[in-house]
Amino acid sequence: MDPLAVVAGFFPNGITRYLVGGLLIGVGVATIYLGTGIIAGASTFLETTLSYASGLSRFNRAKYVGSRDWRVVFTVGIVVGGAVYAVTFQDGIWVTQVQPWRLAVGGVLVGIGTRLGKGCTSGHGVCGVGSISNTSLVNVVTFVGFAVGTALLVQAAGVSP
Template sequence: MSEMLFPNGWLPYLVGGVLIGLGTAVIYLTTAIPAGASTFLESTLSYASDRPRFQKYRGSRDWRVVFSVAIVLGAAAYAFTLGDGPWTTDVQPWRLAVGGLLVGVGTRLGKGCTSGHGVCGIGSGSRTSLVGVATFVAVAVGTAQLVAALGVSP
């Protein structure tokens, strides 16, 4: 059972969880801002748009952009050094694009993403985040079951 749940062993998941928790704590302790990736990514739009919605991040957008770029560069560094290269899925690119768009819409409707609600919100005891994460998981499980039942493959 352990091999099915943790195909690469449990250590990489433990190390990843500790690093995410440590990073989240450092960001919160130094800025008093919960580390939600969707808000950090949205803050980059303040460079290109004058809309008031995006300008609220103007004072803290520089370090948020560094955080967002570091997420991408960290994943790329892992893929090229310890992983199997940059493309590790059989999913068609158009499906990834549609999925990414739906996730983006969902993060705005849900007022945040799994990093903000799941790591920071639940960690701080937020009931709203607990409901949000339960909804994320329920929809993900339901979607996976539906896709499997329809026989959709990459």
């Protein structure tokens, strides 16, 4: 059996977009790390942003205040990049059948999980695993395990979008 045909079966829409996306993510996080020495995770975006408006010491730590400008640009770039892609290559920005309230609840749960896990999939999954961090490897296995388990549970419960 042809190994390329087996791999191609996992990408019914073609592999090119995933390769290009992966290369862009890799170049982006490498540029941020080489330019700042900071891992390009997005989970500290909220605390970083709150340092603009809050007087609480939790949000005004030097690591947040010192990196808040580029983190805002980084996060806005993720959103704008996704929107540009959706408008250019898809049928618009809103392409999911999932109800908005479910997306909101999922977003809150992901936010809680990133705080409990001390980072997000971009920080642990892209940067941490790439740096062979044991903590990140454990966190990614945990993220993926819970994602698969939740998906199977939701499917077994008969929940649909």
